[in-house]
Amino acid sequence: MAADQRFRLALRDVAEALKEIDVPSMIIGGIAVIAAGVPRETIDIDATISGRSSKIDAVLAIFARHGIVPRIQDALAFARERQVLLLKHTSSGVTIEVTFAWLPFEEEALRQARDADFGGIALRLARPEDLVVYKAAAWRDRDRSDIERLLAIHIQDIDLVRVRALIEQIAQALDDPGRVAAFDKMVERARG
Numbered sequence: 001m002a003a004d005q006r007f008r009l010a011l012r013d014v015a016e017a018l019k020e021i022d023v024p025s026m027i028i029g030g031i032a033v034i035a036a037g038v039p040r041e042t043i044d045i046d047a048t049i050s051g052r053s054s055k056i057d058a059v060l061a062i063f064a065r066h067g068i069v070p071r072i073q074d075a076l077a078f079a080r081e082r083q084v085l086l087l088k089h090t091s092s093g094v095t096i097e098v099t100f101a102w103l104p105f106e107e108e109a110l111r112q113a114r115d116a117d118f119g120g121i122a123l124r125l126a127r128p129e130d131l132v133v134y135k136a137a138a139w140r141d142r143d144r145s146d147i148e149r150l151l152a153i154h155i156q157d158i159d160l161v162r163v164r165a166l167i168e169q170i171a172q173a174l175d176d177p178g179r180v181a182a183f184d185k186m187v188e189r190a191r192g
Contacts, residue, residue: 155190
């Protein structure tokens with residue numbers, strides 16, 4: 001089976017599991033960035049689900065029914081401590097991370113998620129505006145590139161005041177004031 005077919009199979013199974021879990025959920029990360037019009041590659045699947053509405057052991061059991069299993073020892077204890085399930089799709093080998101959303105921003109992003117068809121797979125996706133905030137929290141080179149590209153495509157649809165305020169909160173929490181200045185420069189470049 002070709003790599004893209006394996007990835008599509010994994011994505012389909014993640015989408016089906018998320019529907020069965022039946023709590024607010026969405027795809028974030030590379031898949032959502034691609035769906036927002038940014039050409040790039042990804043090798044994993046990232047999702048988030050409401051922490052208030054789900055029980056980790058029940059979520060893990062539902063994923064297992066869809067061929068998605070832990071990729072680390074004691075995944076349940078790890079998830080309880082770190083609020084993330086580290087999973088793997090058994091038939092494809094694709095890695096999957098499912099985070100549990102608790103913050104007000106995350107809950108709002110889940111409420112604002114949009115339904116979309118992604119190559120024949122029905123997904124709930126984070127909006128570009130919320131992806132910028134998620135990417136600003138991670139802040140790796142790839143994330144900063146994604147922010148630049150999302151802004152270039154969607155700047156007219158993004159509430160920049162809201163996004164900047166959220167990035168300021170992240171920067172304060174991480175004691176990284178340069179993050180806000182870097183974001184401001186990205187916005188300038190997108191407008192220019």
